[in-house]
Amino acid sequence: MFQFVSDKRFDVAGFGTNAVDFLIEVPSYPAFNSKIELSRYAQMAGGEVASTMVGLQRLGLSTSYAGRFGSDAAGDIGIRSLADEGVDTEFAERISEASTQIAFIIVDEVSGERTVIWKRDQKLAYSPDDAPLDAARDCRILHITPHDAAACIAMAQAAKEAGAYVSIDIDNVFDGIDSLLPMVDIFVASADFPERLTGIDSLERSLAELSQTYGFRLTCATLGSQGSILLADTKIIRTPGFDVPGGCVDTTGAGDAFRAGLLYGIFSGGSLETAAASANAVAALKCRKLGARDALPSVKEVTTLLKNAGRG
Template identity: 45%
Template sequence: LRAEGVDVALAEVIKGARNQIAFILIDARTGERTVIWDRDERLAYSEDETPRGFASRGRVLHMDAHDPRACARLAREARAGGTIVSLDIDNIYDGLAELLPHVDLLISSKEFPKRLTGVGEERAALVAAKSHLRADAVVGMTLGERGAVVYHEGVFVESPAFAVPGGCRDTTGAGDAFHTGFLHAMLDGEEIESCMHMGCAVAALKCRALGARTALPAAQELVNFLTGEGETS
């Protein structure tokens, strides 16, 4: 993380706790993955343990929601300081209702809107999910080989997936890669359509090799891919 310029000053060590661990099984035919995951309960983050004066330091606060009440406190602080709150989530956690009203951007796996709302049809589920968020929030889902779709201001915006150069080897982290591309474009002032296009491009390039970070593109490689120039395999 330090090698990539990530500030780890607030990373904590919990005495006696085990690191969380994930075994990831990859289907060699399709690149689809199954994750077997375990997290020591002592790693759970309470609202009282969240650092003060931290959440609004950046332009975006991007979170998962394993500890929703702690995330909600950070989200409130972030929004009060003008920071955009972005959420990536797959499952329903206790306390989630306290977090969602403070979220500006929620792009989840395709299963989450149904889990949240009980609505099966994808677009209808996004509309129903939007009612849990801020009125001006963006809500969406990644759809694997079908790309992604978001719902904002009464309009659906879709972006098709890119073909993975050389074929899909591993989808682990593809959703995270999508968020990376989307947020990068958003912070550059791009419209939602371009943000989704960028997100799908980063996700496709990430899937070229085994590992969640192995094939993530550098900035120029991403530009070359989007403009049809250079080698991306």
């Protein structure tokens, strides 16, 4: 179903969000206008696309990250976190007098579910004129969040012209969506988004409608602990989630990990059922620890979980 061009430096190039997260774990989610003592807190690197690149790198793929960091201390943390993992940062930029994207994330200790409060400095925004097109030209898959839609359209065009596939991590309707989505091959959204986008009151029918309208090869929604639903042509693949080994500590970045596992599965050349199982396994393993990246697994850990769950 996927055939990759060979003469490229990177398996996957990411263009989109990076962030530095302040994670605040609480015994239970606070009521409005209340006070609560936290259990623990930590500052860690995150952001959707940057975390997906780290996930892929841990799974043995070669990645590059194109995105913007501020000139602040958080920017140092963000860039170093990628370089330390082996993600290429040639196309990462520092913007003077800009703040790195930040998130305050409240994690409920009982369920591990998180609530995200974030801010992105407008100075980090790309226009189509300064989109790093060479990053899009030198990969087999371009993975994007549509944060700066016009720049993403230019990136997707460059990727397609160079023979790469385009993968999108999408949760919001934005101006230009109808120009971008026809270039997308792999569409992965959270459970509620396909119905919001189509106005159709059924997830399966929304996925089918999107797949037909835009011509995606893979159309997928993630369903939290319930796993995922993936549509390829007319085939529907429902994949249950995995129990998190040791219990679910934090779902921050689970969606980013899922996308890393899915792209890894596609590269591995196995069946789509196996790719979907790998995606859910990578995401469940991510939930073992606080933060978007700490518990992102190796291939060996994924294989072990699949085997232990009788799904290997």
